[in-house]
Amino acid sequence: MDRVLKKRIGKIVTWFLTFVLMLIISVPGLWVVLTAFRPNREVLAKPAIWIPQDPGWTNFAKIFGFGAEQIAIPVPAYFANSLIIASTSTVIALLIGMSGGYAFARYRFKFKNKIFLGLMLSRTVPGIALSLPIFIIWSRLGLIDAKLGLIIVYVALNVPFTIWLIDGFFRQIPKEMSEAAQVDGCTRWQAFWHIEFPLAKSGIASAGIFAFLTSWNEYALASNLTRSTDSKTLPVGLMDFTAQFTIDWAGMSAMAVIIIIPALILTFLVQKHLIAGLTFGGVKG
Amino acid sequence: MTQADVASTANIRPRRRRRRNLTPFLLLSPAILVILFVVLLPLLFSFYTSFTGYRLIKPETLYQWVGFQNYQRIFADKNFWAAFGRTVLFLTIALNLEFLLGLGIALLINRITWGQRALRTMMMFPMMFSPILVGYQFKFIFNDNIGILNNALQALGLSEGAIPWLVDKYLAMFSILFAEIWMSTSVFAILLLAGLFAMPRDPLEAARVDGCNPWQVFRHITLPFLMPFAFIAMTIRSLDVARAYDIVDVMTGGGPAGRTELLWTLIARVGYDNARMGQANAMAYISILLSIAFTYYFFTKLIAARKYMGGAD
Amino acid sequence: MAAIRIRDVVKNYGKLEVVHGINLDIAHNEFVVLVGPSGCGKSTTLRMIAGLEDITGGEIFIGDRVVNDLPPRKRDISMVFQNYALYPHMTVRENLGFGLKIAKLAKPVIEERVNEAAAILGIDELMERTPAELSGGQRQRVAMGRAIVRHPQVFLFDEPLSNLDAKLRVQMRTEIKRLHQTVRTTIVYVTHDQVEAMTLADRIVVMKDGYIEQVGSPLEVFEHPVNTFVATFIGSPPMNMIAGRIVKKDGHFHIAFQADQTVPVAADLARTVTEGQEVIFGFRADDLMPDEHAMPIPGASSRLRLKVDIAEPLGTETILFCNFAGKDIQAKMLNPRPVPPGEVMDFSLAIDKAHLFDAASGHNLRN
């Protein structure tokens, strides 16, 4: 019986540790969410007011321009920009990633490893080192303050990682499957589309979620390449809450909630694929 | 296409063979083009400017060739090397702690069967936060006067004074490390959890039969099996750890007295505020070499580990 | 002494009971094979012996010790897994020596034992490779080597050959048998393949649905199956089984099938049957032979005229598929000749070797 007792103690310890870790993980984030529903004066009060005394949607109402107090922040425009830029760049990065990943997984060719490493290393360049040269080139091409300009940058940012994950995933799928399909009368493209692509879905989904989150949350480059509501994304919009010398932290938190929710929903939806995708895409192969 | 395929088609239709050999390059060309355009081209430009006295506000200085002067200056600049050393330290501590914590979280979550899906989502919560937001979030949490951390410590009677989290020599670095680790541990946890899910049970049992106690099983079997996943995470993280720039810039701006100055904040200040782009680009080049070194190290480790994982089951 | 005693062992997964209080004694140095269809509890039983599964009830002894609460590492066993379970990040040499290293044996001792095992299994050449670089058969050998080096009291094999191709399986089977003769240790071996069980075992344990159906030497189990399950599970081709009813004709008991076909009941079974009893009549293909190629059948025989649907030549013999009383049955033709489909042949059926099972309980009426 003392084995049973041991097991029970182990379980309690596991739960306790998990609880503490989850607390550390979620409290700073939840605090932001909570702040979004409180007035600034309560948030910045000293001594601290722990229990919200005046919770409400005021901060959101302000942002969206309802109610008595307004901060003219064009959230719908930012949201639309973010959505268009993040999803377009994700889709393109996935297409390029699939094409490249397939090449790495299924073909032998010269300089294969060097090209692969080169693509990976392209990601190591810090955005801060790229921002100005990109700005100068983009301005010559009229890509400043244009969604397309950011989309191109994010595609380049995400391609190495999507290629990597998808390459691993394709290698996991036996070649025989597409060969069987070709014997059954498919072209190579049809074999890819009907057989290999559906099997690689999880890998593509996990590459997609990483790409989306990167583009959705990117700030450094976006702040340089955007100018107006034509292209400003949500993270850049956060800076609208920093006035010359003050920060409207409660308002910023409300905006943060608006940014986080779509990402959270998306992640929750694809997380099953996420784990599977990482498992196979990353290591095996 | 196997080698045999290539060989057999070669004999019959040489022309088709040539086309097939081009196929992978064709498939890769979009990726290569976009990287050339967005990364390499700008890099060449900034490489050139690192040999000029280029100042942002004086476009004509773009053609003012100064040779190695920028490099000589930064090599002689002790603040630069301090920032360099601090960045290496920051990367090393952050990556290792993120790995250890991620491992702990993954192991715990893997043991829990009830409510695991919710826990997994919660675990990924910080991944939803933009780095810029994480910066502000912890700037307010660690504020010495109105920050919730100090308020909580004081309310609980754990601390008498206002702890200057963002100012103290060690605490300031600790604070930005905490923010960075908070934001990025999820990546490790999720990858290691994926690794645990993929882990075949047999070798674990074999090791138990072979005489291992639980710790030895973990040490000799589980951990080596997880290492490739850890290396992937490390590679990914060392790829975009420069995102920490946003956090540091907001939280401390590299201060006070340069106590939290990392290469990236230094580069941004020199390049934009001081408008000395040439010099900033010289620094950026050295920081790129540093990132490449980190990434290359983990990548080769990964490739080595990947080799034997093929025989995992 | 490493005899294994299993006493009233029960295994539950939550509310589901999968092993229902089994008892088994395995003698020192005995090679025991647990056989049965998938889900019969044989692997679970093995894993309980290994300590990889908790024992819900009952006791397991290895030697004189109750091992119920001992972790695997304290049971002095080694195990070969179905998927080999090699450590992917170690070379063959490290795989072999791992258990010894954990046991903190001296380096030279480890070296010696590893080399010894490698020599026994003929894997000396592979020592510096990693599992990923080995073929299936080689991996299998390494897995066995890993078990050998530790000189355990008990070897456990969990379907170790099921992932190999047919030829390799036969070859490895022989090697395992030879291994047992070399190292002389108690072996518990799990398989779903009755041929493996027959060829390897000192004693076979036939399991079904968490119960032990029969324990005996291969020949006992083959010749005296206790019930219809064992009878059909052991032996290839499987025993022919036909449902019928006992009738009395001319003062003797007969078994009546559909279409009024009858077969006399063997003399030694006459006292165990009653008129009108529902029975299952079972006989092996070897006991139904076409006249022109029959060996003389000892004891009573019955004559049947059957149409051959398909003939399967196997070289030394041909299996004939016929229809008897509405059931497909198989007969064996020694000294074969080509048999065109549809040919009608005369057969002799060895009545004394045939089995009669109670239709309700499935028990062999002879026992």
Place this chain on the structure above:
Amino acid sequence: MRLSRTMALATGVALSALLMGTAIAGDENFDYGSFEGYTLRVKLIGGAQYEPLYATISEWEEMTGAKVDVLSRKNHFELDREIKQDIAAGTLDWCVASNHTSFAPQYGNIYIDLNGVIAEDILAEFQPLALQNSTVDDRLVQLPRHSDISNLYYQKSLFEDQANKDGFKAEYGYDLNPPETWDQFKDQAMFFADPPRFYGTQFVGKDEAITGRFYELLVANGGNLFDENWNPIFNSPAGVEAVQWFKELYDAQAVPAGVPNYLWDDTGLGFASGTVALNLDWAGWASFFNDPENSQVAGNIGLVRAPVGSAGIRTGWSGSHSFSITATCDNTEAAASFVTFLTANDRQMIEARKGLLPTRAAVWDQAKAEFAADGNDFMVNVFETYAQSMAEDAFTPPLIAEWIEVSNEIWPRLQAAILGEMTPQEALDEAAGKARIIMEDAGRL
């Protein structure tokens, strides 16, 4: 944030100002010209306290028939980076931008001289000092929108408390009154401090903010940043004395331990929280401090002019937000009309009501009259105090392109000295050495 200047928390500004804006529009009779079909491209400083002014842009559009296309609306640090990028990329395809005294010298001649572009009689209505501070190399590169300078806010009740009076007199040997000198300021801050619950004062601790504070104290102590030949001379005894002031307060814990990371919002919110006795701060905070909604010290605020340094000079670091017109502008006339509109009387009144200091002499009086009419004595006092310091004390940092860069060499070393990593003399010597290199590179030495 490295800029000087003000400002206020913006809550509730936008809507009310918008309404007022429209109300005032009627009595406009200046002719702003007609630019039918023209689109004016502008970059404006964003942030809630600046937005009310922009709500009036539609009036200008109505009057002139032009359209205004706001390309950017960012805070000034972001705007600065963007403009530098535009210079680098040659994308100066816009006409008007927000500017600032501290930033303006960096931009070289991308902005035109407004003398002759803006009518002289209009320029005459601006305060001469404001215009002077907007002039770089004899060119009026910006039209000032509002000005700012710091004065000393304090909690009145502390100075009226008899126990405090007695205790202070006993300890320091003179009567407890709002400080006239920086030394008294320091004494009183130390006297009131009771960390971590209550602090004597606080100062901004990083970026151009602390360089600015150091600079004004340096001047007040009789020193200066550069001599007439642009040699850095701030590592003088006057400089050391200035650094010592910050360091002593920090060591005595009379200021919050986090000040090296503080900027204007921290100091403003700190004083509003009621946990700070004395606070040298910008005019824009005044209405915020006195608003019971936001502030614990509302109704308990005293205000005196900034103290004098050891040389008997009053600190008066000052600067202005402003508008500039690019040399590449395709319709300078429209641009001039636009900036004239935005700095006209009625527009400045909109900002003055929120406490921003006007740059037109007439608006000072108009605003004061309005506060007085509303019975808002506090704001009247604020405007009177600030009017005096704007007129007598205000001085700007050197109006040279290198200012920000020099500042970036100074402030980390000020921090190092305050935190005790270097002595003040070492810190200033090192900073002066770096500043010399910058001035050499710039060709000034």
